[in-house]
Amino acid sequence: MMSDRPTLTVPELVEIMQVVMRVGVLMLQSGTVSFRVEQAMQRVAIGLGAERLDAYVTLTGVTASIHCGHYHYTQIARVTRLGVDMSRLSAVEYLTLYIPGTATPADLCRQLDKIEQGAPPYSANLVILAVGIACGAFALLSGGKGSDGLAAAISAGLGLGLRLQLQQRRLNGIAVTVICSAVATIICYSMMQGLALLQVRSPLPQAGFLSAVLFQVPGMLLVTASLDLVRLDLMSGMARVIYALIQLFSVAIGILIVMAFVDFSIL
Numbered sequence: 001m002m003s004d005r006p007t008l009t010v011p012e013l014v015e016i017m018q019v020v021m022r023v024g025v026l027m028l029q030s031g032t033v034s035f036r037v038e039q040a041m042q043r044v045a046i047g048l049g050a051e052r053l054d055a056y057v058t059l060t061g062v063t064a065s066i067h068c069g070h071y072h073y074t075q076i077a078r079v080t081r082l083g084v085d086m087s088r089l090s091a092v093e094y095l096t097l098y099i100p101g102t103a104t105p106a107d108l109c110r111q112l113d114k115i116e117q118g119a120p121p122y123s124a125n126l127v128i129l130a131v132g133i134a135c136g137a138f139a140l141l142s143g144g145k146g147s148d149g150l151a152a153a154i155s156a157g158l159g160l161g162l163r164l165q166l167q168q169r170r171l172n173g174i175a176v177t178v179i180c181s182a183v184a185t186i187i188c189y190s191m192m193q194g195l196a197l198l199q200v201r202s203p204l205p206q207a208g209f210l211s212a213v214l215f216q217v218p219g220m221l222l223v224t225a226s227l228d229l230v231r232l233d234l235m236s237g238m239a240r241v242i243y244a245l246i247q248l249f250s251v252a253i254g255i256l257i258v259m260a261f262v263d264f265s266i267l
Contacts, residue, residue: 013066013068013072026116030083033224033228033231043096044108049068050067050068058235059079085120124164128157131156133153134214135212137149144208151188151192158183159183162180163177166179177251179254181255185212185259188212192205213255218244218247218248
């Protein structure tokens with residue numbers, strides 16, 4: 001049975017592929033799982049007139065081949081900046097779910113431009129405040145006193161602020177994790193020493209120390225790794241697991257650097 005869908009030319013396939021790959025890269029940079037990236041890319045390709053799209057998505061790259069009639073076009077994209085941005089992810093996925101029938105690649109490119117250039121829903125100061133409060137609350141839940149919660153909250157907030165500044169400079173992510181972990185730990189240690197001089201001692205200071213670097217734990221990465229492995233996306237899942245372990249090891253290195261210069265143990 002012949003399809004009523006008009007056959008696209010190679011230049012038209014190339015134009016569609018540019019949008020498809022841009023969607024894939026944006027979603028990967030926002031921290032989602034591989035199968036959601038593949039599904040979104042397929043929706044865009046079919047919505048713009050292609051017959052099918054074959055995509056292979058890993059943690060740091062996308063390979064896709066678009067088909068229509070006797071023509072096909074293949075492209076590879078590398079993802080170098082990884083993070084978590086649920087606001088951007090939701091906006092991109094919503095765009096792919098509700099593509100108008102008259103939409104063109106240029107229309108979607110304009111929408112993607114707006115998403116990329118849009119301001120984040122929360123200011124950096126508000127995020128730092130919320131993360132600091134969360135880390136301080138975790139110190140209390142772990143058995144620490146109010147002084148531990150205060151030290152952890154301030155240390156985590158300052159550590160996250162430094163992390164955001166370093167990330168803007170496009171520094172190596174592993175180095176940033178080590179530096180920020182060390183800074184948060186030394187600030188926490190200094191605050192606890194100061195409180196001790198005021199006769200405010202904690203029976204469980206380890207709670208504050210570990211909570212001060214809680215913002216560095218790659219929770220979203222571990223969740224997406226589990227989802228990829230459950231769906232047997234082994235290459236992507238294992239890459240996420242290894243990257244998460246490297247991040248955790250980097251946090252430990254930052255803490256150990258501080259412990260090597262101060263008389264304190266978290267054990």
